[in-house]
Amino acid sequence: MSKTDTRVLTAHVPVPLADQMDRLAGKLERSRAWIMKQALSSWVAQEEERDRLTREAMADVK
DSSP states (O other), X not given: OOTTOOOOOOOOOOHHHHHHHHHXXXXXXXXXXXXXXXXXXXXXXXXXXXXXXXXXXXXXXX
């Protein structure tokens, strides 16, 4: 998949969270989409690391 390939994802978020994102996007002079990509990328990386550490710990127990 090339960098230009994308897929649209839709999520319902609480209004206060959407408002916070809009304020942050304005402060950073970035789009809401940029904020969402950054947040989602960080979350996925965090979850992958958590999974890796869990599997490593389970292997150590064995």
